[in-house]
Amino acid sequence: MTKNAFEDHNLDETKLAGYLPQNTESTLEYSLKVMSELVHWLVKSGVGHAEFSASLRVLFYNESIKELEFLDQKKTDSSISLLAGLNRRDVSSFRIENGGYHKVIQSFTDTLPISVPARVIGLWVYKKLPKVLSIVGAENSFEYLVRQISTEKHPRSILSELKRLGLVSEANGNVILHQESFTPLPEANATKQIFAENVADHIAAGVNNLTQHNNLFLEQALFANELSEESIDYLKEKTAELWEKFSKSILAEAIQRCKIDEGRLNANHRFRVGIYQYDEKDSSINEL
Known part of the structure; x- marks a missing residue:
């Protein structure tokens, strides 16, 4: 019996990973940096790999459809399966749920898996x-x-x-x-929603800048290390002070633009600008 190519060359998936296109490999590597913080949130909240990975199927399905529409290519089970990395059975089931057509699934939170x-x-x-x-x-x-x-x-x-x-x-x-603990507080859900929307738009701006190379968004940050705790406290206060001035100024401008655009047919865009601050002890610096 003739051996297949994998057996002839003693290849396995681990070795093949080294032959991924550079952009694919680096994107996967750096996306894990982002995902590590999201996984931290998920684990803290009681969401495990099984529930999260099952939920991702719809997201990969949706983004594959968007990409095919962007490329003006036909949306088939095969093309979506290839782009999304989903098996054809999952893709076919999504199509059937959509009335026999491949289209973006708008609402799927009511079918999320439960741990x-x-x-x-x-x-x-x-x-x-x-x-x-x-x-x-x-x-x-x-x-x-x-x-x-x-x-x-x-x-x-x-x-x-x-x-x-x-x-x-x-x-x-x-x-x-503790029945009161698992009844979600409206303010807690509102905070999560604001956080999710802020982070989603931040990532969207960065991904656009990395992949589209046009209509670039402002997506920058300042970084400093080897700072004392006193310096961190000072920078926190200074940042909050400057943000308060900036946010009031840009909000006044936004209100003025809303008045100007009121009633216009092309007034169908949204705008978000934000700021974040984070600090932690740098374990890479040896303490004396």
């Missing part, structure tokens, strides 16, 4: 069980509840995760549900 710990809480509330359950036991114990959701996850592991997230506490062999 095992979240499903345990959901079942607890759905069954209207008492707020205090024994950890072990027959029906209506915490252990029994977990087993209804998953036989692969150990109840003690689920309990530890729910405690980490502040959704439950443990006392005297019981698990106490």
Whole structure:
């Protein structure tokens, strides 16, 4: 039997990765720098790889459709599968959900996957069980509840995760549900939305500058290191002071432009400008 090319040359996927086009490889490498902070947020919030990776399928599907439309190319299962890196079964299912056509999925948050710990809480509330359950036991114990959701996850592991997230506490062999903790506060969700929109527009500006090379956006930052804690405090105060002056000035200009553009048919653009500040101890500098 004739060996295939991979066997003839003793190649594997790890070795082939070294032959990726330079732009592809570097983009993947630097995108992981951005993703590491997002993954930090996800893990802190109780979102794992399984839920996140499943959610990304729709995003890759949508962006592949946008790219094909930009290139004025036909949107087929094969072309989308190639661009998105999705299997044809997933692509086909998205097409069927869209009435047999490939088009951007506008609303998909109601179908986001739910983690095992979240499903345990959901079942607890759905069954209207008492707020205090024994950890072990027959029906209506915490252990029994977990087993209804998953036989692969150990109840003690689920309990530890729910405690980490502040959704439950443990006392005297019981698990106490903190119902107020998993009811999202409107102000908390509003803060997340503002943060997400700010970061999304920041990344959009940078990606445009890296890929389009026209209509460039302002996307700059200042950096300084080898600073004392006193200097950091001073720079924080100075930055806040200057931002307050700048933001008031640009807001006044924006209000004036809104008045000028009111009623115009081409007044269909939005504008965002922001600032961020971050500091941390630099572990690369040896302390004396």
